[in-house]
Structures are given as structure tokens and as C-alpha cells.
Amino acid sequence: MSSVQPPSPRVTDSQPSTLEGWLERLEQQHPVSIDLGLERVARVASRLGLGPGGEEGQLAGRVITVAGTNGKGSTVAMLEALALAHGLKTATYTSPHLLRYNERLRFDGEESSDATLIEGFARVEAARLEGEPVSLTYFEAGTLAGLWAIARHRPDIAILEVGLGGRLDAVNVIDADVGVVTTVAQDHAAFLGTDLEGIGREKAGILRAGRPAVLGSAALPASVHEVATSLGAQVHCLTSEFSRRADAEGWTWQGHDAQGGRLTLAALPDPDLPLDNAATALQALALAGVSLDAVACRRALAEVVLAGRMQWRGNWCLDVGHNPHAAAYLAERLSRRYCTGRRIALLGMLGDKDADGVVSALADVIDAWVPATLGGERARPAAALAELIRDRDGEVLTLAESPAAGAAWLEAYLNDDDQVLVCGSFFTVAEVLARWETAEPASSTLSRQPRGRQGGEPGRDE
Numbered sequence: 001m002s003s004v005q006p007p008s009p010r011v012t013d014s015q016p017s018t019l020e021g022w023l024e025r026l027e028q029q030h031p032v033s034i035d036l037g038l039e040r041v042a043r044v045a046s047r048l049g050l051g052p053g054g055e056e057g058q059l060a061g062r063v064i065t066v067a068g069t070n071g072k073g074s075t076v077a078m079l080e081a082l083a084l085a086h087g088l089k090t091a092t093y094t095s096p097h098l099l100r101y102n103e104r105l106r107f108d109g110e111e112s113s114d115a116t117l118i119e120g121f122a123r124v125e126a127a128r129l130e131g132e133p134v135s136l137t138y139f140e141a142g143t144l145a146g147l148w149a150i151a152r153h154r155p156d157i158a159i160l161e162v163g164l165g166g167r168l169d170a171v172n173v174i175d176a177d178v179g180v181v182t183t184v185a186q187d188h189a190a191f192l193g194t195d196l197e198g199i200g201r202e203k204a205g206i207l208r209a210g211r212p213a214v215l216g217s218a219a220l221p222a223s224v225h226e227v228a229t230s231l232g233a234q235v236h237c238l239t240s241e242f243s244r245r246a247d248a249e250g251w252t253w254q255g256h257d258a259q260g261g262r263l264t265l266a267a268l269p270d271p272d273l274p275l276d277n278a279a280t281a282l283q284a285l286a287l288a289g290v291s292l293d294a295v296a297c298r299r300a301l302a303e304v305v306l307a308g309r310m311q312w313r314g315n316w317c318l319d320v321g322h323n324p325h326a327a328a329y330l331a332e333r334l335s336r337r338y339c340t341g342r343r344i345a346l347l348g349m350l351g352d353k354d355a356d357g358v359v360s361a362l363a364d365v366i367d368a369w370v371p372a373t374l375g376g377e378r379a380r381p382a383a384a385l386a387e388l389i390r391d392r393d394g395e396v397l398t399l400a401e402s403p404a405a406g407a408a409w410l411e412a413y414l415n416d417d418d419q420v421l422v423c424g425s426f427f428t429v430a431e432v433l434a435r436w437e438t439a440e441p442a443s444s445t446l447s448r449q450p451r452g453r454q455g456g457e458p459g460r461d462e
Contacts, residue, residue: 167205
């Protein structure tokens with residue numbers, strides 16, 4: 001690590017002394033919540049010594065950046081679990097969070113401390129005010145603080161999840177050694193448009209010339225391949241350069257190591273997360289130079305957890321899926337799970353999401369609905385959701401003023417053999433999890449399962 005360090009920031013009366021204070025300040029310091037572009041972020045990153053030739057040097061031994069419409073979170077979770085199982089020091093940056101901001105930055109699988117985040121925010125604040133002041137959004141400041149903290153820890157591998165898009169996302173200020181694109185579908189139309197080829201080009205903006213590009217879906221738009229080819233990236237695409245298939249004891253992965261040698265791992269356990277994403281994580285880690293050990297891989301995939309993604313707690317399933325592509329995967333998984341009673345959806349969605357597409361994708365596996373209002377500037381009232389549901393002949397049990405209110409109503413309504421799906425937004429899932437965290441419900445339907453998945457920010461992937 002370089003001995004040259006940026007000046008230590010001083011906490012003054014004008015600077016918050018708590019994490020909550022910093023987050024409140026960051027929410028107010030930029031006129032808009034989303035301001036795509038790297039010019040401002042790159043200037044502050046340079047002042048922090050991040051990036052090529054910076055005083056902080058290389059962020060980590062290897063950097064894997066993950067972009068995509070759906071599947072980023074599960075891919076990142078499995079990359080982290082696999083790396084830890086191989087004895088590597090890890091740093092992981094993700095967004096948004098469910099219950100605590102600290103979830104966004106993890107070291108060796110553990111949430112970062114308030115002190116680490118506060119120091120990072122103070123460093124970023126000092127850097128952005130150095131010389132000509134630079135305005136940063138909440139996400140940009142948080143990303144730079146996370147990257148600065150990662151550089152200080154100097155892990156063996158850093159795993160970075162892109163927030164929105166790819167090319168202009170703040171995470172993309174760092175050059176990835178391995179770039180991953182999971183899926184491409186319509187979402188965030190106000191910022192990315194509705195043309196899948198255009199969205200694909202934005203996602204592929206994280207790829208780097210001559211470096212490995214792992215494409216985690218066989219159905220990606222042609223634009224992703226075109227960008228990768230134009231860069232001379234080493235393309236590894238699901239179903240061609242790597243694959244996964246069912247076997248007698250689970251599933252088998254085949255792929256390549258960093259030198260191009262063939263690899264095979266058999267009898268892998270189902271991680272209760274998309275197998276395409278598991279296969280993608282294995283291929284990305286191998287291309288990052290990790291010698292995959294079969295025993296370590298099996299242990300990691302058997303134990304990996306991810307809050308808010310097919311997270312079962314008793315008869316309740318929580319999933320943050322908020323677009324038709326994610327909802328279709330969720331419906332397929334639910335169709336394989338036996339339910340002797342009724343399956344009821346507690347649905348809360350933001351106003352700029354494709355609620356009609358989500359309701360349509362889930363309709364065949366849901367018997368009745370409890371729509372819930374989400375507040376804020378992007379609010380969608382429960383009544384608007386109910387209208388969409390009834391247009392598709394769905395049964396609406398009640399309208400809830402919030403996800404927490406909907407959960408309370410359902411706790412009193414449910415029979416023991418009913419199931420509940422909580423979905424539609426990070427905010428919806430987070431509010432129900434927060435309700436349970438503050439007080440364990442008395443209902444037996446909420447009892448923990450051995451493998452239950454336990455556990456936003458303005459303008460991110462909610």
C-alpha cells in the first residue's frame with residue numbers, strides 16, 4: 001500500500017458524527033436521486049487515490065463487477081460464499097439494502113461497522129470539497145466511500161454489484177478484472193429506455209478490453225456480444241463456453257479456468273438460488289484465477305444465504321423481484337412447492353414499475369392478493385394495484401395502507417396451511433422483515449426454518 005495518504009478528515013460541527021446523520025445528509029446534498037454519468041465520480045475518485053495510477057493502487061487482488069437486470073444479488077452472494085470457502089479475503093459492495101445500510105459493504109462475509117462507513121463518508125466529503133467542489137448523489141457518495149474502504153482493506157477479491165445500468169454507474173469507475181452480465185430485461189425505463197439492445201449496451205459497459213467477460217444468459221441481446229467483441233474481451237457465454245446440467249446427485253458445472261483448461265464439477269447442491277447464476281459465479285471465479293476445489297464449492301453452495309430472494313420463513317416467502325422477468329422465475333419456483341391451502345400475495349410496488357406484468361406473471365400461482373401502498377415520491381397506492389389485479393380476475397382480500405399493515409392483517413387471517421408471498425419491491429420486503437425483527441410474531445406460521453433466508457435507497461433497484 002502506498003505510504004502517501006489523503007489528508008485525514010476532521011469531524012467538525014458541520015459534519016455528522018453518526019451513520020444515520022451521514023445518510024440523512026447525503027440524501028439532501030444533490031438535487032436529484034439519480035444522475036447517471038462518471039465524470040463527477042471519476043474526479044472525486046482521483047482525489048481519493050482510487051483507480052488506475054491512484055495512490056491507493058489496485059482495489060484488490062482481483063475485482064469482479066456484476067451487472068444485469070435480474071440475478072445480480074444472487075450471483076454476488078454465491079461469488080462471495082465460494083471465495084470464502086476457498087480461504088480468500090473478500091470485500092463485497094452491493095445495493096440497495098433491506099434493513100441496515102451496513103449490509104451494502106461486507107468484509108469476509110460480515111457487515112461493515114458504522115465506524116468504517118463514517119470514515120469513508122468523511123474521506124469522500126473531504127475529497128469532493130478539495131479544490132472545486134463536486135456534487136455527488138447518495139449512491140455515488142456511498143459507492144466511493146465503499147470503494148475507499150475496500151482499498152484500505154486490500155482483500156484478495158472484491159465483488160462489486162452495479163446499481164443501475166452499467167456504463168454510467170458509479171461502480172464502473174473501477175476497472176474490473178472480470179466483468180459479469182447476468183440478464184437483460186426491461187426495468188428503469190425512465191433512465192435506460194425500453195429497447196433491449198440499448199439496455200444491453202449499457203450493461204455491457206462494465207466490460208474491459210482484453211479481459212474476461214462472463215455472460216450469464218443464453219438470451220442476452222446481441223448488443224452485449226457486440227460490445228464484448230469490439231473490446232476484444234475473452235467471452236464466456238452460458239450454454240457455450242460454460243454450462244450446467246442436472247445429474248443424479250444434484251447438478252454438474254462445466255467451464256474453463258483462466259488458462260483455458262476444461263473444468264468439471266459434479267454433484268453440486270441446489271443453492272435455492274437460480275442455477276444459471278450459480279454457474280456464472282463459478283465461471284467468473286475460475287477466470288479470476290481461483291483454482292476451484294469441488295469440496296469447497298459444494299460447501300459454499302449448500303450454505304449460501306441471501307435475504308429477500310426466495311427467503312422462506314415458515315409459510316412466508318419473501319422475494320424482492322419487481323419486474324416481470326423476476327416474477328416469472330419466482331412463479332416457476334413456487335409452482336414446484338406444494339401448498340395444501342391458499343397462496344396469497346402481499347404485493348407492494350413503486351409507481352414506475354411494470355405492475356401489470358408482475359401480476360400477470362404471478363397470476364397462475366396466486367389464489368388471492370393483498371395489495372399494499374408504498375409511500376414516497378414514487379408511490380403506488382394499493383387501490384391502483386387492486387384495479388390491475390381485478391382486471392385479471394384476481395381476488396383482492398383487502399387493501400393495506402403499508403406492507404407492515406398487510407402483514408399484520410394476514411397474520412390474523414391465515415390458516416396453518418396457507419402460504420404468503422411478499423414481493424414487488426425491496427421496500428415491501430424490508431418493511432415486513434423490519435416488523436419481524438422488532439418483535440417475533442406469535443403466529444406459528446412465522447416460525448423459522450433451518451434454511452430460512454434471513455435478512456432502498458432513492459432511485460436504485462427497488
